[in-house]
Amino acid sequence: MSENIENEVKHKFGTQLSYSFGSFFDDFIMTAFSIRVYSFYETELFLPGVFVAVAVAIYGGWNMINDPLAGYISDKDFKFTRKRGKRFTWFLISSFPTAIIYLLIFMVPGNNQWLHFFWLLILICLYDTTFSFWNTNWMAVFPNKFRSQKERTRVASLQTLLSQIGLTLGMLIPPIFIREGVKITYVYAAMFVSLTVIVAILFMIPGMRKKDLSHATLPNVSESVVKIDKNYFQTVGIALKQKNARAYLIAYLGQTVMMSVMLASVPYLTRYLLGNEDLEIFISGAVLVGGLVSVPLWIFVGRKKGNRIGYMFGTGLTSLLLFVFFFLSTNTYAVIACAFLVGFTMGATWSLMYPTFSDVIDELVVKMGKRSEGILYGFRTFIGRFSIVIQAITFGVIHFYTNFNPYATHLTLVPEAKLGIRIHTAIIPALFYLFGFLAMWLRYDLTPEKTKQIKIQLAEMNL
Secondary structure: OHHHHHHOOOOOHHHHHHHHHHHHHHHHHHHHHHHHHHHHHHHHOOOOHHHHHHHHHHHHHHHHHHHHHHHHHHHOOOHHHHOOOHHHHHHHHHHHHHHHHHHHHHOOOOOOHHHHHHHHHHHHHHHHHHHHHHHHHHHHHHHHHOOOHHHHHHHHHHHHHHHHHHHHHHHHHHHHHOEOOEOHHHHHHHHHHHHHHHHHHHHHHHHHHOOOOOOOOOOOOOOOOOOOOOOHHHHHHHHHOOHHHHHHHHHHHHHHHHHHHHHHHHHHHHHHHOOOOOHHHHHHHHHHHHHHHHHHHHHHHHHHHOHHHHHHHHHHHHHHHHHHHHHHOOOHHHHHHHHHHHHHHHHHHHHHHHHHHHHHHHHHHHHHOOOOHHHHHHHHHHHHHHHHHHHHHHHHHHHHHOOOOOOOOOOOOOHHHHHHHHHHHHHHHHHHHHHHHHHHHHOOOOOHHHHHHHHHHHHHOOO
16 A cells, blocks of 8 residues: 555656646745845935834734734635636635735835835735645645655656746846846846746646545544634644654745845845845856756755755755855856755755655644644745745844845955855844755654655554
């Protein structure tokens, strides 16, 4: 039975590819968001960095409510979701507005700072709301639709490829449109991003269309199986009691903070340290090439040694490279070389992020006796989005205490401000990724043998 479970493949390649386009959607729009929003409002609209940080901090408070709420609502049964399935219905409702709201963030009216502040605050909260509903329901399909380790790793490899393409294009495409000091060019870039996301949504429809299995019941449940209410806090509370869930969420936070802070630092790095904004394209290309080259290696490691080992390699090596990068961040060739190596090691977490969390979900489903993926994915989404709050606070505090001046150039910016940019480009991301490495090393114990036993239990429980 174990071998059949591990090798079962139910879906055609087209369906797997269609579903995997969600990774492109996710990383493309979130990369474009995390890199551009802070720098646009601070260095183009000249809204004080503290104002931007406050707006994003308030957004973070809303995020704490919105992401769990998205998961809770998505798990409920409504009449309007029965025809097409609740995951697919919420996917349609939330995905297209996400693309449109992203564009509106950059279509800022007037010249008043308070207007700009509230425009930013309201729109990023709306953006987070629709994105959370989309992301929660897309990700909740994965462990339910793709049951075997073989199929999960196949889909994960497609997700990794599309994720890396989305990540890199999110870095590479906007600079093609953007011209320093010309605000309308940011609108052009945002328009291209929104249209590209809409195309990705259309590609995703076949992979999301089939009704999910979230209504599956457990007819022969033992009285010893944990009974839980659909209440969000009860479900998350049970999840957080599991050490593997806690370890994964710490590692995932480290990963998202590393991505958010490091990538958002690139415009500051090229503009104020290297003095050449065109270098963003070369840095993005180096990350993409490094990631693509590494995918077969990390997929092999995940299959042969387990997702835990691959995750540890990715987080540990990337954090080490970022510490090295701190000392080399003023040399163009060294920056590009480090970008390639960072992409190579980050390929491990990109490749194994989804199958690793699916392992965690499977363990929780066995313990709870039912599937509540929406709530758990909603909480994971909250963790990921919270990295943007950490990014804004990091930039706001560092820029304030190092006397960063957005009107300056790489020749006139004071040395302490340049040091601050180097810190939030390398040191802060390295520390968070290091925390992720320690969590997976010291606490996570879902070995290949243990995940096989869990899959057997799921099959026996008809889940």
